[in-house]
Amino acid sequence: MDVKANLAKKAEQTGTVKLSKGMNIADMIKALEPEIKRALPSVITPERFTRMALSAINNTPKLAECTQMSFLAALMNAAQLGLEPNTPLGQAYLIPFQNKGNLECQFQIGYKGLLNLAYRNEQLQTIQAQCVYANDKFEYELGLDSRLFHKPALGNRGEMIAVYALFKLNNGGYGFEVMSKQDVDMYAQKYSKAINSAYSPWNTAYPEMCMKTAIKRVLRYAPLKTDFLRAMASDETIKTELAVDMTEINGQDIIEMEEGSIQEVS
16 A cells, blocks of 8 residues: 555545655654554554654765655664664664665665574574684585684784675574675675665675675575565665555665666765
8 A cells, every 4th residue: 555645645635634745754754653653563652763763864864865755664664673774783774775866765684683583583593694804714615514614813814705604503404605705796786786875884884794695695595484584575675655564565676777887876
């Protein structure tokens, strides 16, 4: 359901709800409060949602220029997943993104947010990721007798050369994934549409995003719950509707402005 269109229709009928392009985020949340309250998890009130919105804008002022519904939908995505956006915690990010000629808000799960979601699976005993640097001692082998050894150097570790992620299940099963820095960068260029934005965590939290990428890759070999898969489907999306379950809303198509690159947010 298009919440904005629905409320606009109600406004025409009753005159009680009025939306305008000049309306600030706090006023729009108040106008949409019935729909927002219906979509929020029970632990988050509309007042808390408003504080999250204002905090995100305070940390990233450019978000105030995004289309209102894309911002609210991205924030609702974070709220329903229980992740704090645009804070030093690095759980989730709301990214101003130039898309189809409009400045819209893209939702992106952070490294620590991904760990948070993964650990909701009671079958996982541990999951972690580490960056590997040139002066570290690092070896790994694949096959029936697979092994992974990493001893970080003390002091100067040199340049980053790789990243790996591993998981271990309660039943003793395990898996790991190793990616070179070049592989990670190629993955980011291919799948992260907002990578060239100055607000992308790929530019502000590069090691964490490398570890997130490795975790996403290694979890292909782990038993995953449907809720986790649906949450990951919301990663790096732009949505313009609110719903009781935001994972049911399909993200907009994101258009690349030039071949091989994305138009940066000015």
